[in-house]
Amino acid sequence: MSDYPLTLLYDESCPICKLEMDNLRERDHLNRLLFVDASAPGFDAGKYGVTLSEIMRVIHGVRPDGSIVTGVETIHLAYKAAGLGWLTAAINFPLLKPICNWAYVHFASNRHHVSEILADVIIRIAAKRAEKRSRACKAGKCTLK
Template identity: 45%
Template sequence: MNSKHEFTLLYDGHCPICRKEVAWLRSRNKQNKLGLQDIHAEGFNPAHYGKSLDELMAEIHGVCVDGRLIKGMPVFYAAYSAVGLGWLMAPTRWPLLRQLFDILYAWFARHRLGLGAWFGAKACQDAHCSIRSGHGKT
């Protein structure tokens, strides 16, 4: 992780929806406060974060500037905050809505690769596109 980033997003580069969101975040990352790391990039080692690839594939993770690893909806708030758009994700932290957003995200995380086809992405046909990558824990 580059220490100049306020937050580093660990994202699934095989997920069409994830790639679109990362491209959008990259376009708003004018001050370079958000680091972006594809967990499928050559040389990426999930063990560096104490995780397996399957664990990182199960839900989104991110790394805070102090090295803490976070996962789930708080990752989106941190990533959007790093690009100056935390207000867009603020409702995900409100007590009355937090649980709903957590449930919706958990469903999305399990189905994200199949949902990519709804957004015009080519349907994924190989083992690399599985939420369960076959690497590490199952």
């Protein structure tokens, strides 16, 4: 069973979620990830066999065979696809996995509030990324997606 391409069902109305999906999109040079904004008007969660409230609770990933992964497992697969699996490898350690799952669920349920607290940081990171893409375009190496 292949994990890729992995379709990520995420909440783009969350600034932290959007920032991270943009980061993964830029790093996904092998096009192993597909991005679907579950907060977009007309999004049909039933198409994936889940409810919108489930998707808005935690990130979901859909494998090519239609099987669903959620939470930190989805994040690990996404990072792995983008060449950053080493950053999330520890979440699979037996002693850390339950802690990571617990922490992620609590973060996810407070992500909009955390985004408000970190708004200045999020804006600075997004601006730096936009400037970098702009410079690359001017140099003829445009990577806008």
